[in-house]
Amino acid sequence: MALVLTDEVSLPLRVIRDLKSEGLNEEEAVVVTQCGSLGGKLSFGDAFFGTVFVLLSKIDNLTDQWVSEISRVLKPGAQVLLQTLLLPDNQAKPSSQIERKLLISGFVDVQSTDGSQSVLVKGKKASWSTGSSFPLKKTAKVLPKIQLSDESDLIDEDSLLSEEDLKKPELPLVGDCEVGSTRKACKNCTCGRAEAEQKVEKLQLTAEQISNPQSACGNCGLGDAFRCGGCPYKGLPPFKLGEKVSFGGDFLAADI
């Protein structure tokens, strides 16, 4: 069973017969005209038709809703053919516009032919439904064609990169004075490096050091910017010598 759908008011029978050359070879065909006034719905059940032909005088009449509806009434794996007349003041490449609409709605194997007076676009409804098997294509060595939207006015930016650029980058060399500190851990380190990096040699503070802090070098109370490398008070806010040290909001008592 085939469906011929058009936005025209009427279709000469000749047109239907001409569709035979496009593959309309079924005994039964249903013709629906003036589809623009149907509110985007057809009165047929799901997966009813083996082929759908769409003859459009205005591309804008092919709304997303119509493409969905066409898909609904098509059997899985069945074909849709759209033919549209080229009007003199038409925008360039109506076929790509139609292709895009089909692709976005899940049609596959979308191809078009641009004639001098009309364009023809074909597509297939996908067939993943329950029970159908996927073609293995193991020996075909052919990948599904992907249509790209029209960006041929831009150069391919990946062509700007050299062989050197594409190689895995070398990590920065580190001088002798930075013994032990080579690569930084990644932000989401999973190998344990981040944990290792955080191990810092730190003298534990005694209760005496907390309640009555003193400093031989004089810098311990000044804050991290001034403290020596091995200062036991490193990480704490600044404090006054002799006064009990506060820990700020970060420290849990259990850490000490």
Add this chain to the structure above:
Amino acid sequence: MEGKKKRLLVLYASQTGNAMDVAERVGREAERGGCPSVEVQSMDHFDPNTLPSESTVIFVVSTTGQGDPPDTMKVFWRFLLKRNLGSSWLEGLHYAVFGLGDSGYQKYNFAAKKLDKRLQDLGAKPIIEKGLGDDQHPSGYEGALDPWLMSLWKTLNHVNSTILPEMSEILHPSMNKLEHPKFKIMYHASSEVVQHDSHISDLKDMKNMIERARSMSPSLHGHDHGEPHYLLKMVTNKQLSKGDDGRDVRQFVLEPLASVVEYQVGDVLEVLPGQNPAFVDAFIKRCKLDPDSYITIEPWSGERDAMDSYVNGSSDHPIQLRTFVSRAMDVASASPRRYFFEVMSYYASAEHEKEKLQFFASPEGRDDLYQYNQKEHRTVLEVLEDFPSVELPFEWLVQLVPPLKKRLFSISSSPLAHPNQVHLTVSVVSTMTPLKRRRYGLCSSWLASLDPNKNEEVLVPSWIHRGTLPPPPPMLPLILIGPGTGCAPFRAYIEERAMQNLVESTAPILFFFGCRNRDSDFLYQDFWLAHSSDDGILSEEKGGGFYVAFSREQERKVYVQHKIREQSARVWGLLNAGAAIYLAGSSTKMPADVTEALEEVVAKESGVSREAAARWLKTLEKAGRFNIETWS
């Protein structure tokens, strides 16, 4: 050179503010060197059509984790890629490029590398070779910037000594001459001011006040988006992760008060975090400011700067100082930059503080500064408390304190399933610094602190933005890969399709999730399982599937890419049927690992070579059918 602008232009494309900081430093050094005319501009405020009329341009561009240029560079870059520009379009332009990147990523500094090559192809001449800043370097990007910048000035000076007539100031900075701040603060009598702020009688007033405060901030550079679209209330704050490995992932449900929130799946919610009032008060006290005074901010010279078109009639709407600090200045989270320390050194009255600050600001002290400041995630408040003798005028604070930034979250609900609600899936960020200080992410921890049961209404100022991808139509088959919080946008897609499936036929979905183990962080477990049984849209009966990789439930690590390989026939079947692939998550390596697995699947199932499979996936990406969204 006839018709060419005689200025030095510094154009930057910044994602998190680092490139902007570098660009400002380049401009500042040029000015110190006596350059007669210097301008620093963000690339998205620059018309690429006018590029041929420039004589000297320094480009500073960051590269994001996936090898992309920053958002502010997209339009400019697209223009430069036009085929019809020709190889002499930029003849007579002298330029230099400095890139900020991370050599831990395969696509290291790609934006800068591509820009440098394209500029040459268009006829521009490089002054010196491109400089590549690297986060992996012990002192970050400054490790490459310092020598590169010196080489740039020397070469420029050599070619044309009129560009930098006071070159000696750059080579041997005297460190006792500070330029003036870029802005001045005007104080207004409270009698002058229409009493907006003390009577926040309704939500409209609050939204307006937030907009006025932020539009006045020069550091936000007119990149802010006006009034919040919504002030949302937290109605649910639920911890999704259990277990004591310290990971805290929450589900937040937000509702608007007295309005309707409109959005579609794939959209993002942008949130302005609140700051702890105690910290705001401590900052104001430390800086000896009057919280109740009313201020406006004007450009220093009184003339509008061409690019600083941030202030629109601000003198008509003074704002209370405390409101400005609380809404526009990040006082207790973001770390200040090197220039902050340099300016502080001029205002330090204690000798040992002055010396230390000058050291931190110098090239010799760069690594030490990195250890003290960036690695420890020092906040502005902490730095000011560590240097108590420094009295910085408010003008400088306004210019140098990092701006309070809004944060973006993928929305994890469908409006069809949860009308008038926005759901978020958020990991409360927490890191341990080398000195064992625990730092929490400002926005995630603030949201986590909001208690729906408390009476006082703390509202979340929010904006809804379109996501980068349009919502998938119901008949488009989907392959979704979202380990951890990467599942957030996919919960929305799946909810939406489940609702659509009630009234129309929909295409199947394959969803790959990953987490550590089912007892601790199997986020939304019941939700996924409900949809993958009983002929649900994630069920195998319907052509879909739901597969989880539990990384720590067995000896060896199992991740989403392993699951993808296991299901290679199903993945290939859907791809063959026109499926689109969406990948989301927060890991640096995951996208590359998943892409590799997909290449293997394509090669294995179709019989083509790995290279052909990789090329096919690249084409899929260009066609918008392979989308990667990651966040850090």
